[in-house]
Amino acid sequence: xxxxxxxxxxxxxxxxxxxxxxxxxxxxxxxxxxxxxxxxxxxxxxxxxxxxxxxxxxxxxxxxxxxxxxx
Amino acid sequence: xxxxxxxxxxxxxxxxxxxxxxxxxxxxxxxxxxxxxxxxxxxxxxxxxxxxxxxxxxxxxxxxxxxxxxx
DNA sequence: ACTCGATGTTCGTTATACTTTACATCGAGT
DNA sequence: ACTCGATGTAAAGTATAACGAACATCGAGT
Numbered sequence: 001x002x003x004x005x006x007x008x009x010x011x012x013x014x015x016x017x018x019x020x021x022x023x024x025x026x027x028x029x030x031x032x033x034x035x036x037x038x039x040x041x042x043x044x045x046x047x048x049x050x051x052x053x054x055x056x057x058x059x060x061x062x063x064x065x066x067x068x069x070x071x
Numbered sequence: 072x073x074x075x076x077x078x079x080x081x082x083x084x085x086x087x088x089x090x091x092x093x094x095x096x097x098x099x100x101x102x103x104x105x106x107x108x109x110x111x112x113x114x115x116x117x118x119x120x121x122x123x124x125x126x127x128x129x130x131x132x133x134x135x136x137x138x139x140x141x142x
Numbered sequence: 143a144c145t146c147g148a149t150g151t152t153c154g155t156t157a158t159a160c161t162t163t164a165c166a167t168c169g170a171g172t
Numbered sequence: 173a174c175t176c177g178a179t180g181t182a183a184a185g186t187a188t189a190a191c192g193a194a195c196a197t198c199g200a201g202t
Contacts, residue, residue, distance in 0.1 A: 006119055021148065035190055037150070044189060045119045047159090048077060052139035062134055068123035092178065106160055108180070115159060118189085149197080156191070167180075 005070045010040045013058045013065065029053045076141040081111045084129045084136065100124045 014020045022040070023033040031050055039046045039054075046054065046066075055062040085091045093111070094104040102121055110117045110125075117125065117137075126133040 006123070023148075032191060033149080034151085047189065048116045048119050048122050048137060049139075049141070051119050052077070052141070056139070063132060066119060068120075068127070070120070070124065094178075103161060104179080105181085118159065121159085151196080153194085158189080159187085161186075171176085
């Protein structure tokens with residue numbers, strides 16, 4: 001399977017939020033830490049709902065967190 | 072599972088785009104017309120990638136097309 | 143040296159987004 | 173009346189996001 005054409009700023013935003021942990025982010029979003037890790041590394045793209053939840057945790061619009069890089 | 076907590080403006084935007092057809096939107100997005108119909112009716116939420124593609128067809132930011140209504 | 147917290151990673155399973163095929167309805171045309 | 177284009181819907185199959193439960197590494201502390 002190809003790499004999903006969507007990049008994200010999760011690692012940076014966690015850092016800027018006082019090194020928020022993957023586990024804590026997952027908890028606040030409602031997904032597991034494994035899911036956060038996979039999304040953060042771009043192993044796959046989150047669902048729209050998860051993306052909205054993640055963006056909200058950081059108080060950012062969705063498009064500040066996830067960037068579409070398709071053709 | 073209950074209905075997805077994400078609403079959208081697809082029907083309105085198709086109308087405003089000269090009655091763009093579900094089939095044509097699907098073609099330009101890269102999904103079938105059935106998938107467009109299901110998303111439009113809120114039967115399920117699109118993937119992040121499909122959401123980005125749909126928004127781009129209408130030249131709108133993703134959050135102008137899909138609206139998160141969760142807690 | 144040893145624990146401990148954070149992260150990486152994999153496996154088996156479940157949920158669901160999406161596809162293909164197919165059939166039905168309905169309105170607009172000439 | 174009849175076609176035709178647009179839409180609704182359903183079943184069966186495929187792809188993948190997300191889960192839970194492991195196990196492994198690695199750095200920081202005391």
